[in-house]
Amino acid sequence: MLKFRFVVFLVAGLSLISSCASRKNKLEKMRLECSERLSRAVQTYNSRKYTLALTRFEDVRTQCGGSPMMDTVQFYLGMANLKAGKYIEARSEFQRLVQDYPGSSFFEESKFRIGYSVFKQSNPVSRDQKETKEAIRLLDNFLELYPRSPFADSALYYRTAAYEKLAEKDFNNARFYEKINEPEAAVVYYRAFIEKFSDSKFTDQARLNLISLLIKLNRLAEADETYRELLDKGKNKKIKEEAKQMFAKAKK
Numbered sequence: 001m002l003k004f005r006f007v008v009f010l011v012a013g014l015s016l017i018s019s020c021a022s023r024k025n026k027l028e029k030m031r032l033e034c035s036e037r038l039s040r041a042v043q044t045y046n047s048r049k050y051t052l053a054l055t056r057f058e059d060v061r062t063q064c065g066g067s068p069m070m071d072t073v074q075f076y077l078g079m080a081n082l083k084a085g086k087y088i089e090a091r092s093e094f095q096r097l098v099q100d101y102p103g104s105s106f107f108e109e110s111k112f113r114i115g116y117s118v119f120k121q122s123n124p125v126s127r128d129q130k131e132t133k134e135a136i137r138l139l140d141n142f143l144e145l146y147p148r149s150p151f152a153d154s155a156l157y158y159r160t161a162a163y164e165k166l167a168e169k170d171f172n173n174a175r176f177y178e179k180i181n182e183p184e185a186a187v188v189y190y191r192a193f194i195e196k197f198s199d200s201k202f203t204d205q206a207r208l209n210l211i212s213l214l215i216k217l218n219r220l221a222e223a224d225e226t227y228r229e230l231l232d233k234g235k236n237k238k239i240k241e242e243a244k245q246m247f248a249k250a251k252k
Contacts, residue, residue, distance in 0.1 A: 034064035038073060045076055050084040071097060071104035078113060087121035112151040115139040119158050125168050135162045167193070167200035174206065183213050204236040208243050215250045223250065 041056035057077045064070065078093035094110040094117065101107065115138030122131035139159040143152060174189030190210040194203055207230040214223035227247050234240045 031067070034060060034067050034069065037063065038069055041073075042076065045080055045083075048083070050080045053080045054084065071101035071106055074101065075104070075106040075110060078110065078117075082113070082117060082120070087117045091117040091121070108146060108149055109151055111146070112139075112142050112149070112155050115142055115155065116158055119162050122162070122165070125165055125172065129166055129169060132162045132165050135159075136166075163197075164201060167197040167202050170196065171200075171202040171206055175209070178209065178213065183217055187213050187217070198233075204230065204234045204239045207234065208239050208246075211243055211246060215246070220250065223247070 037056070037060045041053055041060055044056055045053040054077065057073055057080060060073050061070070061077070064073070067073075074093060074097040078090050078097065081087070081090035081093055091114055094113045097104060097106060097110045098114070104110075115135050118131050118138055119135035122135060123129065136159060139155045139162070142149075142155050143159065146152060149155070170189075170193045174186055174193050177183075177186035177189055187210060190206050190213070193206050194210070197203055197206075200206075207226055211223050211226050211230070214220070214226065224247070227243055230243050231240060234243075
């Protein structure tokens with residue numbers, strides 16, 4: 001009886017060992033298959049076949065859930081969407097990585113790419129700029145958290161581009177009233193623009209246009225004040241020289 005029990009336990013033990021070995025082999029095989037799938041997807045991405053790359057990365061995500069390389073899959077899904085011009089989808093993928101994989105080596109870049117995706121999603125200057133404002137908020141947040149990041153210079157570049165996009169829209173609004181011969185309204189818009197976007201690349205031109213309008217309206221004291229501001233704060237030498245000639249002519 002004891003011998004029979006020993007044999008039963010021995011068989012059960014060997015079965016358990018065999019089962020564990022089989023399971024380990026299956027996991028190893030799955031790991032290798034997932035690694036190969038990911039490698040093919042990355043090669044497709046590097047070949048700039050972004051639509052096909054998206055399909056392959058999605059396949060890896062579906063087939064290899066729980067794999068330790070899922071943050072890599074998630075990152076490349078974001079990048080492939082970016083390259084394919086699918087900016088809303090790219091933002092979602094980067095946000096998912098930041099939420100689900102806070103320890104990922106792609107975490108910091110993904111934080112930057114969220115703001116960048118929103119900037120790329122933003123409308124042309126003539127249309128609503130909600131996304132442009134959101135991009136500024138996100139990029140400002142990134143720069144505050146990671147001022148020495150390798151992506152800080154890029155974040156600052158696109159933050160500046162977003163700021164200038166908003167500035168251009170307001171500058172065009174002021175210029176519109178000037179074009180339709182509404183000088184008083186144009187003066188108001190130019191003043192508001194200069195106050196709001198004091199360091200924009202459009203600010204010197206806005207001051208010059210404002211000087212011209214004030215001279216035409218015979219408001220020379222105000223024109224002189226704006227002229228002095230342009231000489232003091234302006235950066236564009238050509239515009240400053242043009243202002244000097246304009247003001248000298250007005251005083252004659």
